[in-house]
Amino acid sequence: MDKIFLRGMHLETLIGVYEWERQNRQSLVFNLEIGLKDTFKNNDEISETVHYGVVHERLRQHLHEQQFLLLESLANDVAQFLFQTFVEIAWIHLQIIKPGILPNVQEVGVEIERYANAQE
Secondary structure, rough: OOEEEEEEEEEEEEOOOHHHHHHOOEEEEEEEEEOOOOOOOOOOOOHHOOOHHHHHHHHHHHHHOEEEEOHHHHHHHEEEEHHHHHOOEEEEEEEEEEEEOOOOOOEEEEEEEEHHHOOO
């Protein structure tokens, strides 16, 4: 299966359980792999694939309007949003990292894998 990926994507949203976390939007690091329903075509047309620039911009806009308590909820929301927005997606592998939130811990996060047929 063919896939595209966006690694080290920094996006901001309001997230956290504690009040001090919810004072300002936090920058999170997203590593996203998107499996495509069709293989890459040999016609060099952007319309024949999922445009990763559009993925980034739509996610940025979506997360700006949302707020979450847990990374797990955020990850599930992102997967559902991507499946609804881009019908060409067969599966998603998503890692979300919340850097520097705990003393002496470089990063914490979640990792999920979801399939389009499970969403239908």
